[in-house]
Amino acid sequence: MDFADVSASERPYLPPAVAVSTVAFALNPPSGALVVGQGVRHDAAGESSATLWIPLVRRTRAPYLGRWALPGGPTRWDETLADTALRSIRAAAQCTPGYLEQLYAFGGVERSADAQRLVTIAYWAMLGEDDLSTAVPGGAEGGSTGASTAEQAGGRRWDDPRVDPPRAETGAAIDESGRADANVAWCSADALPDLAFDHSAITDYALARLRSKTEYAAVAHRFLGPVFTIGQLRAVHEAVLGYAVDPANFRRQILARGALIDTGERETGSPHRPARLYRFSNEAAPEFPDARPQPRRPA
Known part of the structure; x- marks a missing residue:
């Protein structure tokens, strides 16, 4: 109406x-x-x-x-x-x-x-x-x-x-x-x-x-691709929380958590020294609900 x-x-x-x-x-x-x-x-x-x-x-x-x-x-x-x-x-x-x-x-x-x-x-x-x-x-x-x-x-x-x-x-x-x-x-x-x-x-x-999300790894995992640098991970942290963090302290703390795995590879196309590429461990990479539309069940 x-x-x-x-x-x-x-x-x-x-x-x-x-x-x-x-x-x-x-x-x-x-x-x-x-x-x-x-x-x-x-x-x-x-x-x-x-x-x-x-x-x-x-x-x-x-x-x-x-x-x-x-x-x-x-x-x-x-x-x-x-x-x-x-x-x-x-x-x-x-x-x-x-x-x-x-x-x-x-x-x-x-x-x-x-x-x-x-x-x-x-x-x-x-x-x-x-x-x-x-x-x-x-x-x-x-x-x-x-x-x-x-x-x-x-x-x-x-x-x-x-x-x-x-x-x-x-x-x-x-x-x-x-x-x-x-x-x-x-x-x-x-x-x-x-x-x-x-x-x-x-x-x-x-x-x-x-x-306010407590599962920080879950948020970062969704924004980033399957592999990423520590700098890219820090950028997610800063963007979400709303303030800058010290790069050295962030690197030390995030590696100490044991949630990242060094892939043994480095980024390409960087004008500076290529940074190491990491991925989340299976324990740190959470499963997410599928956002895609699901098939409708027949009535």
């Missing part, structure tokens, strides 16, 4: 609409992606460290026309909540996350203003190097319905106007290099713009969940 078609006396009694919003974390934006903001954090002592990145979509309709928002939208009648989260990430990031977890339900009565009340189920995901290596900016992963990537990732809200604004007002474009829709951008999680709705609160909650 369309909210606009319901009388004012009936609107307070409509059941809430259900939507999904997803915060997808990555160590770096995919190659060729539109990037907004800086990817280096400076602490009080002036030390710099890497930050996490998340994809955002620009609102192409009122409310919050032109404002950045998290990928997501209403869940479809034939989708699970996780399916909706995965669809929105694929449309925005052009890849499938290796890890996806339900975060929290946001259902404050003040969220929807004068529109139909909306309950949003938030998810958070981790996009590793292997996940992003399959990303194809401007490609067909997000679908080929003719809608912009931002529209696919954000979905049509229950309170969107029925007539879309002129295309020129949205700023959407695909440049000559084939880069992704200009209404999709990767932003540093520590320097986000003012987001639409309560998406800033959702992002803060997701960051807190990620940084």
